[in-house]
Amino acid sequence: MRRLLNTIYVTTEDAWLRKDRENIIIEVEGAERGRVPLHLLDGVVCFTRVGASPAIMAACAERGIALSFLAPNGRFLARVEGQRSGNVLLRRTQYRVADAPERAVPIVRGVVAAKAANQRTVIMRALRDHSVTMSEDARDALRTVERQLSHAARRTLVSDTIDVLRGIEGDCARLYFSVFNHLIRPDDPAFVFGGRSRRPPLDRVNALLSFLYAMLGHDCRSALETVGLDPQVGLLHADRPGRASLALDLMEEMRPVLADRLALSLINRRQIGARDFIVEEGGAVQMTEDARKAVLVAWQERKKEELRHPFLGESLSFGLVVHVQAQLLARHLRGDLDGYPAFVWK
Structure with a gap:
């Protein structure tokens, strides 16, 4: 049975996501607000103005972690994904x-x-x-x-x-x-x-x-x-x-x-x-x-x-x-x- 992994929801405006070794780091105004091991993640959902480094986008794509960007009301804007699974x-x-x-x-x-x-x-x-x-x-x-x-x-x-x-x-x-x-x-x-x-x-x-x-x-x-x-x-x-x-x-x-x-x-x-x-x-x-x-x-x-x-x-x-x-x-x-x-x- 598939494990229910975590989804991170980033709601703070102007937050920045980056990669540090095998972790995703959430920063606000240069200060670290959160750190989560990538292997525990199933998805990352970003609201409002949230940025992400190329390294963390690549890491999510490689691991099949869905990285989505939504408007404040939940309207879908964009998604970063890697090669599709399945045949x-x-x-x-x-x-x-x-x-x-x-x-x-x-x-x-x-x-x-x-x-x-x-x-x-x-x-x-x-x-x-x-x-x-x-x-x-x-x-x-x-x-x-x-x-x-x-x-x-x-x-x-x-x-x-x-x-x-x-x-x-x-x-x-x-x-x-x-x-x-x-x-x-x-x-x-x-x-x-x-x-x-x-x-x-x-x-x-x-x-x-x-x-x-x-x-x-x-x-x-x-x-x-x-x-x-x-x-x-x-x-x-x-x-x-x-x-x-x-x-x-x-x-x-x-x-x-x-x-x-x-x-x-x-x-x-x-x-x-x-x-x-x-x-x-x-x-x-x-x-x-x-x-x-x-x-x-x-x-x-x-x-x-x-x-x-x-x-x-x-x-x-x-x-x-x-x-x-x-x-x-x-x-x-x-x-x-x-x-x-x-x-x-x-």
């Missing part, structure tokens, strides 16, 4: 499957059904744990959407085109986010969710979700590259220049489980508040540097939590699930598994 035969198979709807549909069907099931589970857990604090209208709305998501998951079983499955996925997203505000404590007016918005996020909930989705996207892309798949060529998400479509496919199963639940937990437990966000003149909302640091700590802690994988039947951390799913997809494409077992959280 060309797996990627050629991936490309053939992407161009053959009859082979892609069963995989996409599982992904969409799993996402709907996981969205439904988020709602069911909220009803189980917090129904006494909800209004009757909120409970009714959540129960209605829970039933509709269950029906949508069943619809995927009889859907035989990618376009139909994309439509179901879009319907599920619309239903789920139509009641997302009911999952948030009603006594905090700072966190009112008015529907999904991005590029830029227009409220605090969307800013938090977008940031967490960026973290999840980084992990999914790294997992796919680790097993030798091409993150750019997806099945559910169509090809688009500059978009890691297969990473987005893999994210769909995991968004409700990892990102959405963590966002709700941070808000409802008051671990993040209105003071942690900046509203810009045009209406865009960003998190403060301190807020990003706090969320990143919570993200790393959530990834350490254990669960029982529904297909493997083994206990593993949430952080390893994306790597397991990438490996299962690769095994299916190679013909070692009859189907792709999408991740369904119980």
Whole structure:
């Protein structure tokens, strides 16, 4: 089983990364702020204006350590990577499957059904744990959407085109986010969710979700590259220049489980508040540097939590699930598994 290694998140503006023997050094204004052995690292994610020496970029590339540069809101900017792992035969198979709807549909069907099931589970857990604090209208709305998501998951079983499955996925997203505000404590007016918005996020909930989705996207892309798949060529998400479509496919199963639940937990437990966000003149909302640091700590802690994988039947951390799913997809494409077992959280 793959070890869950560390990811460094560098959020301090004007930080500088350099190499010292077999360590990565983080400096701010010439003073050393951190030192981590390279063999313990899986990735380095840099926010805001962070620089890196050619030596540390080369060291990361040689060791397969993902070095990514993101904007303060989590938007992807650039990535340094070395020679791709895996073999060309797996990627050629991936490309053939992407161009053959009859082979892609069963995989996409599982992904969409799993996402709907996981969205439904988020709602069911909220009803189980917090129904006494909800209004009757909120409970009714959540129960209605829970039933509709269950029906949508069943619809995927009889859907035989990618376009139909994309439509179901879009319907599920619309239903789920139509009641997302009911999952948030009603006594905090700072966190009112008015529907999904991005590029830029227009409220605090969307800013938090977008940031967490960026973290999840980084992990999914790294997992796919680790097993030798091409993150750019997806099945559910169509090809688009500059978009890691297969990473987005893999994210769909995991968004409700990892990102959405963590966002709700941070808000409802008051671990993040209105003071942690900046509203810009045009209406865009960003998190403060301190807020990003706090969320990143919570993200790393959530990834350490254990669960029982529904297909493997083994206990593993949430952080390893994306790597397991990438490996299962690769095994299916190679013909070692009859189907792709999408991740369904119980």
